[in-house]
Amino acid sequence: MLIISAYAPQVGCTTEEKGAFYEDLEQYVHSIEDEEVLLLGGDLNGHIGEEREGFDRWHGGYGYGTRNEEGQRILEFAAMSDLLIANTQFRKRKSHLITFTRGGRETQIDFWMLRRRDRNILVDTKVIPSDHVAAQHHLLVMDLKIRRPKNARARTDTQRIKWWKLKEQKDKVLPALLSCLTSSTGCTVEEQWNATANAIKDSALVSWKEHLQARRRSKKRLGGGMMRCRPQLHERSLRTNVGCELVG
Secondary structure, three states, X not given: OEEEEEXXXXXXXXXXXXXXXXXXXXXXXXXXXXXXXXXXXXXXXXOOOOOOOOOOOOOOOOXXXXXXXXXXXXXXXXXXXXXXXXXXXXXXXXXXXXXXXEOOEEEOOEEEEEEHHHHHHEEEEEEEEEEEEEOOEEEEEXXXXXXXXXXXXXXXXXXXXXXXHHHHHHHHHHHHHHHHHHHOOOOOHHHHHHHHHHHHHHHHHHHHHHHHHHHHHHHHXXXXXXXXXXXXXXHHHHHHHHHHHHHO
């Protein structure tokens, strides 16, 4: 996600200054990768008005006031960059549209924009009249719903001892356990516990390895038997096919 903070030249600045600002801003916006979520917010010093005539795809129809020359330039920039003007997308009361007040004048000159293709993440925009971020400016809030990227969890294979299988291996586990208990006399309780636990684990691992080896030997025997049977099966199938041809 990339957030751009912009401040456009004021009404009293020259046409060249205003043109240079939007030319630089447009060039920068177009240089950003298409995959990037782009948010642009700032004081653009223009009135886009409440009507969206000519800019239906970018102006939501819920602006404030009357469009002026600077506002026309804002809309043209939004169209050229395919940016949705977020705080024109929701019907709001007057106090939640006005972003700037001075000397009894109320205007909307602060805007949030985002790529039109990302409009599905836009939840709401609103002005908080009682919160002045700077002199005469009201806080403009944009709510977004963005899914947190899923982190691929590294798979870790850990050894697991099947304790319930020890019931089948009593004849191997018990001797090792008794040997451990008799040899650990005179040790502390903690040392005896560690020795006992290690003896059980070692016996279980040995039993499990023997079980695996037995299964492998059994598979090898079955595999060898199947290989020996295959020539006989092949010969039998050939005989059957020949017989069918002779009868036909």
